[in-house]
Amino acid sequence: MLFILAWRNIWRNKKRSLIVIAAITAGLSCGLFASAVMYGMYDSLINTTIDRELGHIQIHSPKFEDEKIITDTIPDFQSVVSNIKNISEVSGISSRVIIEAMCSSPTSSRGVKITGIIPDEEKKVTSIHNQIIEGNYFESDIPSQIVIGKKLADNLDVKLKSKIVLSFQDFDGNIVYAAFRVTGIFKTESSIYDQSVVFINQRELFELLNQSAFSHEIVLRLKSFQQVDSVFAKLSKSYPVLSVKDWKLLSPEIKIYYDILDIQLYFFMGIILFALLFGITNTMLMSVIERIREIGILIALGMKRSRIFVMITLETIALSLVGGIAGLIFGAIIIAIVSSTGINLSAFTEGLSQFSISTVLYPVLPLTFYPILTLMIILSAIIAAIYPAIKAIRLKPATAIRTY
Amino acid sequence: MKLIELYGVTKIYDETIVPVKAVDNVDLQIDKGEFTAIVGPSGSGKTTLLNLIGGLDQPTSGKIVVDGTDISTYKEDELINFRLHHIGFVFQAYNLIPVFTAKENVEFIMLLQNISKSEREKRAIDFLDAVGLKDRINNFPTELSGGQQQRVAVARALASTPSFVLADEPTANLDSVSAESLLDLMEKLNKEHKMTFIFSTHDEKVIRRAHRVIQLRDGKIEKDVLMN
Numbered sequence: 001m002l003f004i005l006a007w008r009n010i011w012r013n014k015k016r017s018l019i020v021i022a023a024i025t026a027g028l029s030c031g032l033f034a035s036a037v038m039y040g041m042y043d044s045l046i047n048t049t050i051d052r053e054l055g056h057i058q059i060h061s062p063k064f065e066d067e068k069i070i071t072d073t074i075p076d077f078q079s080v081v082s083n084i085k086n087i088s089e090v091s092g093i094s095s096r097v098i099i100e101a102m103c104s105s106p107t108s109s110r111g112v113k114i115t116g117i118i119p120d121e122e123k124k125v126t127s128i129h130n131q132i133i134e135g136n137y138f139e140s141d142i143p144s145q146i147v148i149g150k151k152l153a154d155n156l157d158v159k160l161k162s163k164i165v166l167s168f169q170d171f172d173g174n175i176v177y178a179a180f181r182v183t184g185i186f187k188t189e190s191s192i193y194d195q196s197v198v199f200i201n202q203r204e205l206f207e208l209l210n211q212s213a214f215s216h217e218i219v220l221r222l223k224s225f226q227q228v229d230s231v232f233a234k235l236s237k238s239y240p241v242l243s244v245k246d247w248k249l250l251s252p253e254i255k256i257y258y259d260i261l262d263i264q265l266y267f268f269m270g271i272i273l274f275a276l277l278f279g280i281t282n283t284m285l286m287s288v289i290e291r292i293r294e295i296g297i298l299i300a301l302g303m304k305r306s307r308i309f310v311m312i313t314l315e316t317i318a319l320s321l322v323g324g325i326a327g328l329i330f331g332a333i334i335i336a337i338v339s340s341t342g343i344n345l346s347a348f349t350e351g352l353s354q355f356s357i358s359t360v361l362y363p364v365l366p367l368t369f370y371p372i373l374t375l376m377i378i379l380s381a382i383i384a385a386i387y388p389a390i391k392a393i394r395l396k397p398a399t400a401i402r403t404y
Numbered sequence: 405m406k407l408i409e410l411y412g413v414t415k416i417y418d419e420t421i422v423p424v425k426a427v428d429n430v431d432l433q434i435d436k437g438e439f440t441a442i443v444g445p446s447g448s449g450k451t452t453l454l455n456l457i458g459g460l461d462q463p464t465s466g467k468i469v470v471d472g473t474d475i476s477t478y479k480e481d482e483l484i485n486f487r488l489h490h491i492g493f494v495f496q497a498y499n500l501i502p503v504f505t506a507k508e509n510v511e512f513i514m515l516l517q518n519i520s521k522s523e524r525e526k527r528a529i530d531f532l533d534a535v536g537l538k539d540r541i542n543n544f545p546t547e548l549s550g551g552q553q554q555r556v557a558v559a560r561a562l563a564s565t566p567s568f569v570l571a572d573e574p575t576a577n578l579d580s581v582s583a584e585s586l587l588d589l590m591e592k593l594n595k596e597h598k599m600t601f602i603f604s605t606h607d608e609k610v611i612r613r614a615h616r617v618i619q620l621r622d623g624k625i626e627k628d629v630l631m632n
Contacts, residue, residue: 001508001515008503297499300460302488302516302564304481398460401495402451 002307006314010322013287017319020283024276024323025330028373031272032331035265036363037343042261043364046247046254048189051127053197054247055094055219056228057235062243064216068100070209071171074242077215083238084220089231092124092221097202097214101168103148105156110195112152114166116202125221128186128199135160135184138201145201146180149194150187158182166198170209178208189359269373273380280381284316284388295392296400305393312389313382320381321374328370339363406469407568407600408434408457413466413476415452415623426452428623429466436567437598439591441605441614449623450604451572457602458491458570459483471567488516492561494571498553500545506532506556507541513564531559535589551582558589568600575607587613 010017050056059080064072074080077095084093097116102109119138123129128147129137138145146164148156158164162182170176180200188194206213222231232246248255288295295308342360415427427449434440442450455461456468459475462483468476475486487493500509510528519527532541535555537548545553554574561569571590575583591613593599603610611617619627 001512004508005501005503005512012503293497293499294501297493297495298501299484300458300487300493301513301560302484304484304516307516398455401460401499 002311003314006311006318009287009311009315010319013290016283016286020279020319021323021326023279024320024377025327027272027276028269028324028327028377029331029334031269032328032365032369032373033334033338033363035268035369036331036335036339036365037361038261038265039365040339040343040361040363042254042258044189044361046258049251049254050247052131052188052190052193053126054250055092055125056222056225057220057232057244057246058250059218059220059235059239060216060243060245062241064098065243068098070099070169070216073214073216074218077218078213080239080242081215081218084218084235087231087234089222089224089227090220091223092121094118094121094125094219095202095215096122096217096219097205098216099168099205101166101198103152103156103198104165104167105158105162107157108155110152110155112166112196112198114168114205115197115199116205117199118202119199122199125219128188131186131188132184133187135182137184137186138199140183142181142183144178144180144204145183147184147186147199148182149197150185151191151195152198153182153185155195160185166200171211176208178204265369266372266376269376273376277380277384280316280320280384281387283319284312284385285391287315288312288388288392292395292400292403296395296397296403299395300397300401308393309389312392313385316385316388317378317381320377320384324374324377328373332365332370335363335365405436406433407436407438407471408432408602409467409469410457411467411469413456413463413468415449415456415461416464425623427456427463430623430625432618432625432628434568434600434602436600437594438616439594439601439614440616440618441603441611442618442620443605443611444620444626448620450620452623453620454570454572454602454604458493459487488513488564490567492564492566492569494554494557494561494569494574496573496576498545498550498557498577500553500556500560502545505542505544506537506548506552506559509545509556510560510563513560517564527563528559531563532556534562534593535559549582550578551585554578554582554586555589558586558593562593562599568602571601571603571605573605573607574603575605575610580609583607583609 059074061072061074081093081095084090094117099114101112101114103112133150137147153159156164160182163179164182165177165179167175167177186194222228228246232244235244298308299305339362342362344359345361346359410430410432413427413430414425417424417426430453442453444450452461456463459478463476466476467474471490475483478486501512504512507528510531511524514524514527529538529541532538535558537552537555537559540548540552548556575586578586587609590601594601603614605611615631617629617631618625
């Protein structure tokens with residue numbers, strides 16, 4: 001009955017209640033949308049980094065990770081690869097050779113990371129083959145093909161079919177020079193990546209180095225993002241002497257951003273609720289002042305002050321929840337609509353490429369955000385109710401019942 | 405049998421600024437089953453005396469015993485509980501909860517007494533029937549006339565099964581027909597159920613029907629007359 005009383009009381013002054021409900025709805029839905037855009041940005045950052053380069057899990061020799069020395073290869077990598085291929089969750093596996101090198105054109109030189117790949121395997125793990133803007137991704141059989149980034153091509157002042165020279169150390173420390181012809185140019189979301197990574201066929205690297213097959217890096221792609229933790233645990237146990245890392249360990253800065261993002265967004269929503277809280281308090285205070293006689297009558301009749309406090313608090317929670325739930329629903333609808341089309345940020349391509357963020361942004365918000373936000377709304381309502389409720393319970397019934 | 409006893413009761417307001425003695429050393433006893441009117445001009449102390457008897461205010465000095473219990477030393481929470489279980493209130497402006505129907509208004513006082521839902525509903529309907537409003541139980545106060553609202557207030561006062569009913573100018577906002585009808589009802593409840601009624605009033609209609617009239621002036625009892 002106290003709930004019924006509280007519910008009906010908030011509709012006594014419909015206009016006033018609707019104004020505060022509208023303010024809560026607008027504040028929360030805008031806040032939710034802004035949060036979803038930020039989540040979308042970080043999702044984009046993670047996904048593009050995983051798709052472009054990291055994969056879900058990588059395996060190295062522990063020493064290679066520290067100094068990137070050519071001789072620190074993965075022991076018996078072929079058996080590791082064939083064992084991992086049998087894991088049902090794995091959708092793609094690529095064995096890479098990684099060599100730090102100098103890349104020179106007739107006009108300029110740049111330091112680069114050579115990634116020696118088996119193109120058909122690499123295609124199952126990363127998405128560079130989809131980001132070719134000129135030429136192709138190892139589709140012909142001609143020898144000495146190299147695929148480079150657009151930024152590097154610009155820096156070296158080379159174009160498709162241009163010849164460039166790579167120089168790097170072999171296993172014995174001697175410098176190897178090799179000429180390659182640019183057959184593909186890619187452009188990813190990250191300009192830093194585009195100017196520092198080149199791809200060549202690893203078979204040609206083995207020949208240049210006069211070595212049988214070896215590997216510095218095994219990259220895995222799983223069928224689902226959710227399988228990362230379990231497969232990572234399994235591989236860590238199976239290969240204790242190797243360095244097994246998931247994307248979070250490979251790119252800890254992204255993981256930290258992601259973790260901080262949650263706190264940032266709850267803090268952001270908390271600020272919105274804090275601002276709304278004053279409006280709610282004001283509305284409830286007006287409601288209490290208008291009902292001084294009525295509340296005095298309730299106390300006179302024998303309603304305990306604790307129950308009066310609960311009644312005012314329930315009214316405030318009901319008022320806030322109506323606006324809050326409307327805001328959550330409205331916000332979720334806006335997010336759903338915008339995420340189906342995406343937000344085109346191509347006007348900011350240059351700036352976004354510094355942060356590896358896609359130019360089309362899809363706002364997204366984890367489902368856990370909604371119940372936590374509902375609890376935050378209830379908590380805000382309780383805080384907003386305190387002052388009006390204290391005002392109500394301090395009324396003296398003898399004088400309150402004669403207030404007109 | 406003594407229901408209400410006042411011994412040397414004094415109430416002074418604004419003691420530190422300009423003291424106003426609203427009730428001045430009053431001795432008064434009211435028996436169970438009385439139908440008593442407290443009368444007097446404005447400022448004579450009627451309302452203050454009613455507030456003191458009803459536990460809405462505490463005396464500056466003196467002792468108030470209701471139903472054998474000294475309530476003059478009660479703390480606020482104890483007074484709230486005491487009012488809930490011993491006193492039925494009827495106010496001048498009806499003072500029903502506007503968002504509750506007639507039945508819910510009567511039920512609400514029993515909710516505060518922690519009476520079960522089924523019992524509350526049964527008793528609310530019985531009391532509304534007793535005040536002649538069985539067919540209006542689901543009407544909101546705004547859908548009832550002043551007389552009907554005051555009848556709901558009487559039903560609410562009785563629903564808590566109080567020791568007595570305090571009615572503060574209950575007919576002041578009613579037309580004469582509604583006022584007479586309400587007084588008929590209260591008189592009937594007094595006769596049939598020995599319910600004690602104490603009125604504060606200016607209304608001649610109430611004074612005419614009262615069995616005892618206590619006249620106040622300047623906070624003191626000027627006259628205390630038993631009527632035939």
